[in-house]
Amino acid sequence: MRTPTLLLAAAGALCCAAADLRFHPAEGGAFQFDTGVLKGTLRAQGRSIGLLPVTHAPTGAPMARSMGLFGVYRVFSDGRRYGNGMWDFPSQATPAGDGAVTVRWPPADERPFELQAVYRWSGPASLDIEVSVRPERDLHGFEAFLASYFAERFTSSTVLAKGGRWLAADRDNGAWQMFPRGPEAVSLIRDGRWKIPPNPVDWVVRPEFDEPIAVRRDPASGLAAAIMAPAQDCFAIATPEQEDSHYSLYFSLFGRDLKKGETARARARLLVLTAPREERIRDLYREYTRGK
Numbered sequence: 001m002r003t004p005t006l007l008l009a010a011a012g013a014l015c016c017a018a019a020d021l022r023f024h025p026a027e028g029g030a031f032q033f034d035t036g037v038l039k040g041t042l043r044a045q046g047r048s049i050g051l052l053p054v055t056h057a058p059t060g061a062p063m064a065r066s067m068g069l070f071g072v073y074r075v076f077s078d079g080r081r082y083g084n085g086m087w088d089f090p091s092q093a094t095p096a097g098d099g100a101v102t103v104r105w106p107p108a109d110e111r112p113f114e115l116q117a118v119y120r121w122s123g124p125a126s127l128d129i130e131v132s133v134r135p136e137r138d139l140h141g142f143e144a145f146l147a148s149y150f151a152e153r154f155t156s157s158t159v160l161a162k163g164g165r166w167l168a169a170d171r172d173n174g175a176w177q178m179f180p181r182g183p184e185a186v187s188l189i190r191d192g193r194w195k196i197p198p199n200p201v202d203w204v205v206r207p208e209f210d211e212p213i214a215v216r217r218d219p220a221s222g223l224a225a226a227i228m229a230p231a232q233d234c235f236a237i238a239t240p241e242q243e244d245s246h247y248s249l250y251f252s253l254f255g256r257d258l259k260k261g262e263t264a265r266a267r268a269r270l271l272v273l274t275a276p277r278e279e280r281i282r283d284l285y286r287e288y289t290r291g292k
Helices: 004-016 183-189 278-289
Strands: 031-034 038-042 051-056 071-077 092-095 101-105 113-123 126-135 139-149 156-161 165-168 176-180 209-217 223-228 234-240 248-258 264-274
Touching: 071 113, 126 139, 126 248, 139 264, 156 234, 176 183, 176 209, 183 234, 183 248, 209 234, 209 248, 209 278, 223 248, 223 278, 248 264, 264 278
Parallel strands: none
Antiparallel strands: 031 038, 038 051, 071 139, 092 101, 101 113, 113 126, 126 264, 139 248, 156 165, 156 209, 176 234, 209 223, 223 264, 234 248
């Protein structure tokens, strides 16, 4: 008898044969996609949010909720937070010739920078984002907080920590947990940016990450979403305790001072997999960071 995992893999292979790695403009400023593995909408109703809804096509399982996957959420610098989140600010989105979408938040009196996010499919189950910022004045301790909110079935959250240990975000380790790159990242986390109302967060600092990789899993089906970034682009990974109703993962991007007129870039990748072995996830990370 074939196992559910083998059935999922076979269904995934059939879908991949008809992959369409493009975002297609839709009504109301949204963009639709159906790669054969993932289908759904980017910027539903033209809002400045990520991918929502998202469905795993071979099984029909929902992948996302709340504000979706890969949304640029909170942005900080110079001891301040810019609004409650970038999804509160107007943005424009334009399609590219290769099927990618560029989202642009223009500078404003209360935001002395231009921010862009380019969404591009690198495979039927692989989404890349490149976030870029161009300041109109020097910015200190700049951070863009990349947020992903998964469906309720994704109750397992793990981060690859120093020593190659995959650490779970168990409730005993705190309500809100953050895994830093190193001591300089802890200084940023604790500089007061997360105390700004409304909705301040008291992060419990966990061990340093080894490579910036985190995984949300649905234990029942084996579906897993791995998020990764180059080490120089990500200074912390955050997650609530894994069964918290947010079912989320966050990557803190940049984490450095920026000069006026300088364009800085940070990347991340989302991979959807079925029952992946931990070493396979690390292999995929190595392929990603080698530029494949």
